[in-house]
Amino acid sequence: MTLIQDIPSTVASDYASLHEHFAEIFARIAEGSRERDFARILPFEQVAWLNEAGFSALRVPVEFGGAGVSVETFTRLLIDLAAADSNVAHLYRSHFGFIESLQWQEEPVARRWYELAAAGKTVGNASTERGGNALGRLNTVLARNGEDWVLNGEKYYTTGTIFSDYTRVSAGLAGEDGRFFAVVDTKAAGVNIVDDWDGFGQRLTGTGTTTFESVRVPNEDIFDRIAGGAEATHEAAFFQLVLLSVLAGIARAARDDAAQSVAKRARTFNTGSGLPFREDPLIQETVGRIATKAFSAEAIVLAAARSLDGALEKSLAQEVDVDGNRATTLEGHLAELAVEQAQVAVPELAISAAQQLFETGGASATSTSKGLDRHWRNAQTVATHNPISFRARSIGDYFINGTLPEGLNAIGDATAKATAN
Structure with missing residues (x-):
């Protein structure tokens, strides 16, 4: 695979070296941040600059073509990017969350996606549903179709997906218990991405609606979703x-x-x-x-x-x-x-x-x-x-x-508890 990411081999994985490597790009991104916000211009060009420079591969291990930086070094660079344009930093949240999850996958699966990320490919997010799903359940579902799957549903707050090559979709199984992630090509037939986010802030993160209508998903792109x-x-x-x-x-x-x-x-x-x-x-x-x-x-x-x-x-x-x-x-x-x-x-x-x-x-x-x-x-x-x-x-x-933190594994409509008489 030919890598398009552009971190020279002479650049070390320490913060100072990487800050210098990205400084000119961050400065260019900062120059247009006010105008983009005012005119609501999505930062497709700025995302491309970063991907080509290797930003999307910061947490990819070195053996798979990435920079292999620590969480702390990644965080420092992300703060630098957010100071230049908070929208651009925010829209990478889904991608880096997906890259983080690969540490827990078997080597062949991790290798495939690490190498794609090292080649500049990014992954968005499609987890949250706007309403109508019970807490802990999803209306977006997968159904078997031979050796592969078919995905149907609608997601909101799909941050970063409009800028990405793939998106990770949280879905249930049709007629069965269980929840999974389906990693879907954003250009696949049946995928429709709409920039309809109407919040007064972070307006350029692509946090809108994505629908999936009979989207075919190869079996190899289905991941178990571990709740604990x-x-x-x-x-x-x-x-x-x-x-x-x-x-x-x-x-x-x-x-x-x-x-x-x-x-x-x-x-x-x-x-x-x-x-x-x-x-x-x-x-x-x-x-x-x-x-x-x-x-x-x-x-x-x-x-x-x-x-x-x-x-x-x-x-x-x-x-x-x-x-x-x-x-x-x-x-x-x-x-x-x-x-x-x-x-x-x-x-x-x-x-x-x-x-x-x-x-x-x-x-x-x-x-x-x-x-x-x-x-x-x-x-x-x-x-x-x-x-x-x-x-x-x-x-x-x-x-x-002494109660250790324990979060819910999904967002949905709450059910009221019965009150004592």
Whole structure:
């Protein structure tokens, strides 16, 4: 297979070398981020630049043509990308989540998809249904068709799929218990991808509807979906770590825009000190507080990433059970807890940094042509992906009662509990 990814063999897998390798691309992506958000231009070109430069293969092992970086190094690079454009960083969440899952697959399966990723191919997401499915169940179903399968259903929030070569679809079995992943070619007959996401933030992530109408799926592209154990624990935490990285990048972007706008501003208020904004101690203090929030958000996210690195090493070193699975280690649970604590702290820091940005300028800062509002809109949108109150409750339960985190394995309509008379 000819690799199109372009990380030279002379570039090491450490953060400093890779940051230098991607710096020019990240800068080009940042240049057009405001205009893309304003005009709602999906970043197809920017995604192509990154894939060709090897970004999509960062977590692919070296022996399969990737960079083989640690979770921490990947997280640092993702924060850099999110600071340039949070939409572009976010849309890779599904792809890297899929790559992460390959560590738990048998070697022939992992090899096939690793090599495709090293060749620049990416995988999107099609898991969530908009409604009508009971919690833990899915309306999207697979049915046998000879040696292969046929997939039918509709998914929403299919982030990244419109930019991807494949998408990973969570599906049930027609007439049977069980849930699986079907990895589907996005150009296959019967696949229809619509950019109908109408959120006020992260508008360029391709988070819309994808429908599957009698889509043929080869048997080799059906994966068991493991609801518990080390794989599920790690993958769930990793998916949330990506969102936290996006938030840390947004906070950094707010810091940079605040500093740059203050440095250039000549006008001041008659109620102020009369000094230029860049010399006014109150404005300097405000920018300092924004910078501190950005620093804190990034430090928390990287600490969670290091926890995942350590837990992953322990998990993969375990022997598999009779079903081919590995149990979640204590380190795995503690890494999940670290990510949950980050989920409580980081959104508030990022949203506050993006909001406080407007304390560093006058009414002109609200001009839509400046696009400064996108940082708050984007941070708020990312923060809603997982209710913070649920995470805080879980953390409290652990520290009070020693209860280890346990998440639901699907999203759906809840059933009300009977109330006592």
